Amino acid sequence: MIRPEPVRSLLDKITAREQAIAAETEQVRVRLDELTALLCELEQEAENLRITRKTVLALGGEPDPRPQPAIPEHPAYQQILAVFAEEQKPLRARDLCQALDLDITPKNIENTRHKLKRLVSRGILAEPEPGLFTLLRA
Structure with missing residues (x-):
């Protein structure tokens, strides 16, 4: 079945928009993966620094001067x-x-x-x- 020109033009626009969205979606996924990896690295580095601080203080026989975190009361x-x-x-x-x-x-x-x-x-x-x-x- 041959479609009238306005319908074909509209379908072509829809197809082009779908392709553009798919490409943009993939770019966002790649960026999200990069940010997730960066977040994991930063959290691991922060954890390593906490462990290092604790070890240094323990070896020096000094208590940790930082206040202990408050646990929510709920x-x-x-x-x-x-x-x-x-x-x-x-x-x-x-x-x-x-x-x-x-x-x-x-x-x-x-x-x-x-x-x-x-x-x-x-x-x-x-x-x-x-x-x-x-x-x-x-």
């Missing part, structure tokens, strides 16, 4: 930290939901991930790779 954070203390291994948000007997739903996983990210920002947990969390040793 009971959920206490439960999360208790799971990390018990498990003694890196965990993902989904793992925490299972350990806390929460339904494995996107909402619960995202809420747990948000709490884990807050604990990372407070220097209580580390995220050595995206989505994997571990307890920082005091």
